[in-house]
Amino acid sequence: MPAVSFDKVSRHFGSVRAVDGVDLDIGEGEFFAMLGPSGSGKTTCLRLIAGFERPTAGDIRLFGDSVRDLPPYRRQVNTVFQDYALFPHLNVRDNVGYGLMIAGRPRAERDREVAAALEMVRLGGYGQRKPSELSGGQRQRVALARALVNRPRVLLLDEPLGALDLKLREQMQEELKSLQRQLGITFVFVTHDQGEALSMADRIAVFNEGRIQQVGTPEDVYFRPDVPFVADFVGSSNVLPAALVETLTGRRQPAAIRPERLRLGSGSGGALSAQVTGLSFLGLTTRVTLKAGDTRLTALLPQDAPRPAEGDTVSLEWAPSDLHLMRGSA
């Protein structure tokens, strides 16, 4: 039985279709990412699971039971908010113990659980501090402990690493992953950072304009995008429009090809001729931007490959298996 399932769920705000007919199953124990640009509907989906929004149409089930009529406080789901939403008037201990206090658990038991939860996020001894006295990373751990101490069956994380600096973010990625493995509960997290989604999630749903474009493992969405949007957003792949692909393969479908799979030759031996419009040195590789007719392309050349000059006309080559055909038009 899936932990979370969306059944033709829509959430409209007036004429804005924030979420539009989403079908989705998230398995028990999965580390699941919702990825998409801002305004794509991913956060609204998270809020629908938590109960902060109600679907305009369709139904959401948690472990098989419809939660259409259940307010947030009746769902075994807890959330780590993007701004952490720590209660400023309570210290760390009372923040973490808030859910247990509301549930009416006795003080001694509460203190024990809170201490264990703080220990788990390596903040033992911070109980008396006010949230304002903590760093960004520490606040995030408090938010995590505050959610997990209630033993939710699904943990929702809204851009959990968005406010942290790069180094801390990488460290927290590791910690979140190991925490999830250790607890074995379902994590659903929302992000706009494809790198984060690819490195952390078991599966990813890519959102655009209120709809899911593709659901799959990181390898699926990275190497085998279903639609041009996913190819571009997740993998920064080159997207060849259907008309162009038709001249190359005879099939009228858009196609994706990864920048590192493009080879540059001179003369006219290749499949496509293009003009070099820019070069940038990236260290291990050199990025070459190209223009073939109306189509802009990017190639990543290894350090030892011969480099063209700006303005050169080159021919582009690739192995047939690297050209990945997609559905839809582009």
Added chain:
Amino acid sequence: MHSDRAPLGLKIAAAAGLAFLHLPILLIFVYAFTTEEKSYQWPPPGLTLKWFAVTWNRPDVWQALMLSLKVASVATLVAMVLGTLCAAAVSRSKFFGRETVSLLVILPIALPGVVTGIALRSAFSLADVPFSTWTIVLGHATFCVVIVYNNAVARFRRTSGSLIEASMDLGATYFQTLRFVILPNIATALVVGGMLAFALSFDEVIVTTFTSGQQQTLPIWMLEELVRPRQRPVTNVVAMVVVLVTLLPILGAYYLTRGTDTVAGQGK
């Protein structure tokens, strides 16, 4: 303009302006001690504490003071409830007519007091409502709502909206959230709004003249004395006491809001 020192002319003008604002009030403090009974003679021919005792034993002053305190307390309470509810609605959700609600709240102090006063009075007479303490309270609460509202709205805006969601996410119902999260977070703003509303109500005279009937609040008592002076030294003492009583909540409100974005004078 490169230096951070003010030009001398500006300094003098600012100082003169502030002196203009403060000296007349200070004068009241001197007059409260004068020995002169029949005129406003300056300088006072002598100083005495006698009038404090005389004022202390005046039942009419006590009555007026008690009525003012009662009216201000009840009006403040009503204004705190209405103003907070309104602020919560306006800052929590985007509904049709939000701007209209804000305007409606501000209207009772944006329009001249005489308009509010006569409007209420003619409504009372149309509806055959007899004048009483409650008609005074009704008028005062109407223009005090905006004071509480302004303070509460500013605080709600600074309080992250996700706090309420976080509380509900952690298992609290709306009412538990109200008790454990919302009230603790807006408490100081409410206290400040309440103090200012109290000061405003305690001092109000224009609307009150239209809604009070025969009863006298302290400002009405003072107005009578101003129009038809009976015992000037008593008026002097009362004036001084009134200044002190209204300043206490203002200073309290100031110290509570120091370093925050709420300006204690908003929208009086």
Added chain:
Amino acid sequence: MSTAAHSAAGGPLARLSDALWRSPRLLLAILLGPPLLWLGVIYLGSLFALLLQSFFSIDHFTGMVVREFTLRTYAELFTPANFDIIVRTVTMAACVTLASAIIGFPIAYYAARYARGRWRAAFYLGIMMPLWSSYLVKVYAWKLILAKEGILNWALDGIHLQWVLDAYLSLPVVGGNSLSVSPTGTFIVFVYVWMPFMILPMQAALERVPVSMLEASGDLGAQPGQTFRHVLFPLALPGVVAGSIFTFSLTLGDYIIPQIIGTSRLFIGQAVYQHQGVAGNIPLAAAFAVVPILIMGLYLWGAKRMGAFNAL
């Protein structure tokens, strides 16, 4: 495996909470209901009743209100005596507003631009305390100051300048027997009482003017006067307009200051008070009360177009 077994238990409050979550409109109605009932029904209802009464008239023989729609009462506003009252009040409001802006500007500018730390707090309280001090006490203080035996005449005597005041008081229009019964006296007290309401929004607007902008103007060769006229004043203007809403409206509707310090010539507020009270002519009082509403409506409309509300 029920997900509905979370902490929030039953009980009527929890069930009401569920209902509020299911219907956000119900929540909004509960929040907005009481204030809207109070302000919308009691206050707007009263204003509407007032407006309605202004379209009635009074039978001058019986003294009874005739409840028939007529514009006759409004026509009465334009009789010379009544129109004079309106013109006098509006002129006074305009003068008070102008004077408040001029006298208040240095204070607001100093507080916004130069006052730091402790001085800043002192300035703030220095403006707030007079603003919140009792209105009647402030008027009373001026009665003491302007009295014949009071401090002003004492001071003028002391420096032998009594003749200047006497010469001023002999002027037509602004003069009178003494300051406390002259239009000038009324004007001074109005400015005194309402000026803090002008300073605060001016200060708020001036605080938003970046110092670098004034320096840029100086760098570009502007004299301080030119900087004031072309940079500072336009930027402070929304604050001035916002403040003027208060000074103008408060002066328009006041009936106590001119009653205590001033001539026997009426202001709008006094006319309203007298017509509803002694004369029992509620329709005319209502019509008089509509005048400041109209003027303030126009004023607010204009101020809104200038963006003055952002400075409030």
